Amino acid sequence: MDERPHSGLPIVCRDAEVERDGVRLLTGVELAIPQGTFTTVLGPNGAGKSTLLRLLHGLVAPTRGSIRWGEYDARPRSQAMVFQRAVLLRRSAAANVRYALELAGVRGAEAEVRIVEVLADVGLADLANRSARVLSGGEQQRLALARAWALRPEVLFLDEPTASLDPKATRAVEDIVRSIHGRGTTIVMSTHNLAQAKRLAGHVVFLQEGRQIEQSPAREFFIAPRSSEAAAFLEGERL
Amino acid sequence: MSPFSDSLALAAGLVTHLDPKLVAIVELSLRVSLTATILAAAIGLPLGAAIAVGRFGGRHFLTIVLNSLMGLPPVVVGLVVYLLLSRAGPLGALGILFTPTAMVIAQTILIVPIVAALSRQVVADAWSEYREQLTSLGAGTFRAALTLLWDTRFSLATVVLAGFGRAVAEVGAVMIVGGNIDGVTRVMTTTIALETSKGDLPLALALGVVLIAIVVLLNAAAQYIREWARVRYG
Numbered sequence: 001m002d003e004r005p006h007s008g009l010p011i012v013c014r015d016a017e018v019e020r021d022g023v024r025l026l027t028g029v030e031l032a033i034p035q036g037t038f039t040t041v042l043g044p045n046g047a048g049k050s051t052l053l054r055l056l057h058g059l060v061a062p063t064r065g066s067i068r069w070g071e072y073d074a075r076p077r078s079q080a081m082v083f084q085r086a087v088l089l090r091r092s093a094a095a096n097v098r099y100a101l102e103l104a105g106v107r108g109a110e111a112e113v114r115i116v117e118v119l120a121d122v123g124l125a126d127l128a129n130r131s132a133r134v135l136s137g138g139e140q141q142r143l144a145l146a147r148a149w150a151l152r153p154e155v156l157f158l159d160e161p162t163a164s165l166d167p168k169a170t171r172a173v174e175d176i177v178r179s180i181h182g183r184g185t186t187i188v189m190s191t192h193n194l195a196q197a198k199r200l201a202g203h204v205v206f207l208q209e210g211r212q213i214e215q216s217p218a219r220e221f222f223i224a225p226r227s228s229e230a231a232a233f234l235e236g237e238r239l
Numbered sequence: 240m241s242p243f244s245d246s247l248a249l250a251a252g253l254v255t256h257l258d259p260k261l262v263a264i265v266e267l268s269l270r271v272s273l274t275a276t277i278l279a280a281a282i283g284l285p286l287g288a289a290i291a292v293g294r295f296g297g298r299h300f301l302t303i304v305l306n307s308l309m310g311l312p313p314v315v316v317g318l319v320v321y322l323l324l325s326r327a328g329p330l331g332a333l334g335i336l337f338t339p340t341a342m343v344i345a346q347t348i349l350i351v352p353i354v355a356a357l358s359r360q361v362v363a364d365a366w367s368e369y370r371e372q373l374t375s376l377g378a379g380t381f382r383a384a385l386t387l388l389w390d391t392r393f394s395l396a397t398v399v400l401a402g403f404g405r406a407v408a409e410v411g412a413v414m415i416v417g418g419n420i421d422g423v424t425r426v427m428t429t430t431i432a433l434e435t436s437k438g439d440l441p442l443a444l445a446l447g448v449v450l451i452a453i454v455v456l457l458n459a460a461a462q463y464i465r466e467w468a469r470v471r472y473g
Contacts, residue, residue: 054371077377081371083372087369087371089369089386090393090473091390100376103378103382104376132473134471134473
């Protein structure tokens with residue numbers, strides 16, 4: 001089942017900067033995402049969390065500095081990303097997963113087996129033939145996770161995947177993410193939800209106003225943050 | 240009874256009894272306009288999607304041109320096609336002036352900009368929503384354009400219906416390149432114009448009723464498609 005090519009890790013950023021229309025969205029990003037880790041990108045609104053995930057996923061290029069995925073200069077295909085608002089095609093839940101698999105070159109019986117498998121994994125087996133866009137918000141986000149997980153990614157990026165979900169749906173998504181991580185997938189997830197970060201993260205990257213303030217093990221970060229900015233954030237002053 | 244009510248009564252008779260002359264004119268009109276719409280959709284939909292998704296020089300200029308051409312005067316299109324197809328024109332050897340084929344060409348030219356410009360807008364809106372997800376999944380430009388065309392198919396069906404509505408209600412271009420020849424190139428709009436100028440109102444009124452019915456049916460179909468798709472696919 002686990003046939004992932006392990007070649008796009010670690011992801012290493014060296015003094016990366018992202019600028020758009022003359023506005024600096026990220027600056028001084030200096031980090032490494034090693035294999036098998038669960039990294040949470042934390043920070044207040046507008047800190048640059050989503051931009052950092054897009055940079056790490058190769059959706060935006062650094063305007064300065066560099067990023068490498070293992071031995072590659074270009075984003076390898078062994079990655080997937082789930083966005084804050086699930087973007088699903090106007091077709092059935094199963095067809096959405098099938099579409100992603102087709103693009104990854106997985107077709108036929110193998111694809112069908114994987115579709116059944118991942119939809120069962122996220123609790124959507126009974127809704128396989130339901131149109132994706134009429135599913136509830138929580139179901140749509142689980143489907144987006146299933147579509148990403150079907151690709152058996154080496155790294156999965158999650159951009160505030162529970163931001164618009166209720167607590168029950170949030171728990172369901174967290175359980176799935178935990179399960180995917182448990183099967184060896186490296187996770188990078190952005191959130192501004194401290195409780196969620198505490199529940200899930202192994203490592204924390206803290207951003208503020210487009211700057212990387214610190215990267216440290218989660219336990220260390222939550223007990224004794226190195227920066228005054230992170231300390232203020234943890235005390236709820238900069239939510 | 241007044242001459243107007245007499246005409247109305249005669250028109251109603253032509254419609255209810257499916258007068259052969261009236262049916263032949265309606266059939267030709269639908270054949271010409273449907274063919275033109277299919278051709279315009281085959282050209283306009285991919286063109287609109289390519290401009291929406293593609294990244295090439297002159298894309299914005301092309302968008303402005305297409306938007307401007309939506310208001311193309313039919314008589315100008317008729318004149319240009321006439322000049323191209325007339326015996327002395329570059330395509331005169333084809334010998335298709337004053338035939339339904341010439342009318343199809345004129346109507347196609349007339350509605351390609353409508354289909355292309357409106358589909359560009361529909362696909363561009365979808366692209367701004369889907370771009371990152373499709374890029375993340377590894378869809379190239381061509382595959383993304385195909386995906387968006389399929390995913391916006393219900394909105395695009397409305398666009399195509401709008402194109403057909405424009406074609407079937409158009410009079411200037413088909414009058415010039417078709418010549419309004421009885422039994423050959425006489426369609427609903429040209430017949431209405433001719434019969435009205437002759438003061439022979441019943442056939443003109445009957446065709447007017449059919450034309451309006453077609454336009455109403457098209458709008459009803461567009462509305463139904465939108466509603467059905469919203470409920471079924473979200």
